[in-house]
Amino acid sequence: EDQVTQSPEALRLQEGESSSLNCSYTVSGLRGLFWYRQDPGKGPEFLFTLYSAGEEKEKERLKATLTKKESFLHITAPKPEDSATYLCAVQAPGGGNKLTFGTGTQLKVEL
Amino acid sequence: KAGVTQTPRYLIKTRGQQVTLSCSPISGHRSVSWYQQTPGQGLQFLFEYFSETQRNKGNFPGRFSGRQFSNSRSEMNVSTLELGDSALYLCASSLGTRTDTQYFGPGTRLTVL
Numbered sequence: 001e002d003q004v005t006q007s008p009e010a011l012r013l014q015e016g017e018s019s020s021l022n023c024s025y026t027v028s029g030l031r032g033l034f035w036y037r038q039d040p041g042k043g044p045e046f047l048f049t050l051y052s053a054g055e056e057k058e059k060e061r062l063k064a065t066l067t068k069k070e071s072f073l074h075i076t077a078p079k080p081e082d083s084a085t086y087l088c089a090v091q092a093p094g095g096g097n098k099l100t101f102g103t104g105t106q107l108k109v110e111l
Numbered sequence: 112k113a114g115v116t117q118t119p120r121y122l123i124k125t126r127g128q129q130v131t132l133s134c135s136p137i138s139g140h141r142s143v144s145w146y147q148q149t150p151g152q153g154l155q156f157l158f159e160y161f162s163e164t165q166r167n168k169g170n171f172p173g174r175f176s177g178r179q180f181s182n183s184r185s186e187m188n189v190s191t192l193e194l195g196d197s198a199l200y201l202c203a204s205s206l207g208t209r210t211d212t213q214y215f216g217p218g219t220r221l222t223v224l
Contacts, residue, residue, distance in 0.1 A: 034212070043115070043201050043215035044154075087154065096167035097142050097205055097213060101154040 002027040002092050006102035013078055013109050021073040021105045023088030033071050034099060035064050036087040044087055047073075078109045113138065115204050115216035123222045129190040132219045136183050136204030142166075143185040144213060145177060148199040157200075160185055161207045189221075197223045 003026040013019055025033065032051055036044035048057045050066040057064050061082065063074040073086055085106045089099040116135045124130050136143050145157040156169040160179035177187040183204075189196055199220050203213035 036215075041220075043203075043217045046212055046214060049212055089154075096159045096161065097144055097203075097207070097211075098156045098159060098167050098169070099144075099146075099154075099203075099213065100156070101146075103153040 002090055002100040004088055004090055004100055004102035006086075006088050006105050008105060009103070010106045011108070013075075013107070015079055015109055015111050016077045018074070018076045018078070020075070021086055021107070023071040023073070023102055024069060025071070025088075025090045027090045027092045027100070029093045030090060031093055032091045033066055034089045034091070035071070035073055036089065038085045038087055038104070047086075075107070078107075080109045080111060083107055083109045115202055115214055117200075117202050117216040117219050119219060120217065121220045121222075123224065124192050125224050126192055126194060128192050129188065130192060130221060131186055131188045132200055132202075132221075134185045134187075134202030134204075134216060136185070136202075137214060140204040140206055140214075141183055142205045142207035142211075142213075143179055143183065144203045144205075145185070145187050146201045146203065147171075148201055148218070149197075154201070157187065192223045194223050197221060 005024045035047040038044045048064040053068045085104040087104045089101040142161045144159040148154045159167045179185045199218045201218045203215045205211045205213045
């Protein structure tokens with residue numbers, strides 16, 4: 001069975017203090033790894049898709065990387081508006097579009 | 112381009128009742144997936160519909176069902192509601208091809224009393 005584990009569960013940063021979120025996964029043949037951001041009371045917002053080990057993608061202060069067993073979401077010089085829950089999900093072959101999600105990392109960026 | 116829309120946004124029901132939730136996907140998207148989100152279990156996959164056919168199903172009881180119409184709009188139904196069905200129900204749409212991105216709607220918050 002596909003499994004996704006995210007750490008830490010919660011993270012508090014000062015504005016400008018860079019850090020990384022971890023997503024470890026177990027899946028038989030990864031088709032894609034997805035990162036989403038979710039604000040309270042809203043649906044997840046798509047950030048990145050990674051398909052193969054060694055791949056990296058960037059968007060503003062965020063950079064996602066992928067290895068054969070885990071993915072990292074690096075946040076450089078975060079701002080308070082980056083506060084949200086970050087969700088990682090994997091997609092496996094034969095499951096249609098089914099995503100298996102981790103429980104997320106709740107990020108709080110303070111002034 | 113308009114995003115995924117879900118109606119209603121909030122719903123309060125009592126145990127034993129049934130409920131129908133609606134999802135309108137992004138224009139041109141043929142796949143609609145449904146997820147249940149709770150504080151304890153996180154986001155869990157319910158089922159996916161593609162071209163009016165259920166393509167995949169998660170580990171939920173038969174009380175949870177869905178359908179998709181020819182215009183790709185989808186509905187999910189929960190019969191004989193239980194307290195544990197209280198959750199945020201999220202719909203996501205995609206083109207339906209392999210590894211394409213799923214875009215989520217704002218969700219329907221269901222409270223069962």
